[in-house]
Amino acid sequence: MKVLIVTDAWEPQVNGVVRTLKQTRLELQKAGHEVEVVSPLEFRTIPCPTYPEIHLSLFPGRKLRERIDAFAPDAIHIATEGPLGLAARKYCKRKGLPFTTAYHSRFPEYVQLRFGIPLSWTYRFLAGFHNDACAVMAPTRVVVSDLEARGFKNVVMWSRGVDLEIFKPGARDRLQTRRPIFVYVGRVAVEKNVEAFLELDLPGSKWVCGDGPAAASLKAKYGTEQGVSWLGVLNQQELAQVYNAADVFVFPSKTDTFGLVLLEAMGCGCPVAAYPVTGPIDVIGTDGPGALRDDLRQACLDALKIDRAEVRRFAERYSWAAASRQFLSHLHPFTDSAQAELQLAMQGSAGE
Structure with missing residues (x-):
């Protein structure tokens, strides 16, 4: 089956949305599907205000229509609500084509933190965007x-x-x-609540791996004198080395919908300290491979006691192959033949 994914989030960004889409494409291709991604790399762009590493496509409508027509997909998935997502949604509605969307991030909470816009306003816009989809994946x-x-x-x-x-x-x-070593990996931005980790009075030392709009100000405030060391953006192999070296992975965000870094850390056997909020509590639960507390400092100290072998065993429950089969099952092909092909694919995977 030919699957087209339209996304405003793509390389050179390094985040959970991009990682998810790249891994999903890879798994679908392994299963024999033809997958193309339409991203800002193909369009003229401008930097997103307050977030220059995000590139917003300028007037993508005509070129996007040409790309879709040339590929002639059997199914379209719209991954984001930016300019490309809006243009793809408009195309599908005009043609009467079914499509799916995804809700990756708590965008309304981010907007409220940055600009003070009420949550209800942004959620109303997003509901209007997604409610024409045959499936909204969360x-x-x-x-x-x-x-x-x-x-x-x-x-x-x-x-x-x-x-x-x-x-x-x-x-x-x-x-x-100095041990114990506490590590944060991810975007360094206000919505990630990184400073809540940096200001904790903890034994040992702290590391931050990543970059973002709040990095410069936080580096100036928290340096080696405060027991904090900084690394930039790392590739996956380097990240695995960092997770293995850490005694605890600290996840201070209160706005993430999932948090792929949680699984990465646990795959290396590194226990997690986090708040008991959506994302950590859904992935980790109330005990086991992490310590979830309203008191983040206590969570960090409690996580030190968790057996790393137990953490790794927990992470082995997750696989990209299973997640991608779930994604595939939600698609809505345009034609009867493509729908039949999808049903056969899902029946085959059910027996694996």
Whole structure:
């Protein structure tokens, strides 16, 4: 089957949305499907205000229509609500074509943090965007329920996975600072609540891996004198080394819908400390491979006591292959022949 994914989030961005889409494309291709991604790399763009690493496509309508017509997909998935997503939605509605969408991030909460715009305004816009879709894919059951309560229709669950061949237990010598070592990996931005981690009074040392709009100000405030070391954006192999070296992975965000980095850390056997909120509580639960507390400092200290072998065993429950089969099952092909092909594919995977 020919699947077209339209996304405003793509390389060179390094985040959970891009990682999810790239892994999903890879798994679908492994299964024999033809997948193309339409991203801002093909269009003239401008930097997103307050977030210059995000590129917004300028007037993509005509070129996007040509791309879709040339590929002639059997199914279209619209991954984001930006200029490309809006243009793809408009194309599908004009042609009377079914399509699916995804809800990756708590965008209304981000907008409220940055600009003070009421949550209800942004959720109203997003519900209007997504409610024409045949399926709106959300990463956890809690997010599914939250969206339904906000007036979203046809919400289904599309979980996530982790590459357990890359993120696995290994040498613990990458970070040469005082133990215990507490690590944050991810975007350094206000919505990630990184400063809540940096200001904690913890034994040992802290590391931050990643970049973002808040990085410069936080680096100036929290440096080696405060026991904080900084790394930039790392590739997956380097990240695995960092997770293995860490004693605890600290996830201070209160606005993530899932948090792929949680699975990456746990794949390496690194226990997690986080708040008991959507994302961590959906992935980890109330005990086991992590410590979820309203007191983040106590969560960090409690996580030190968790057995790393137990954490790895928990991570082995997740796979990108299973997540991608779930994604495939939610697609809505245009033709009877493509629908029949999809049904056969799902029947075959059910027997695996």
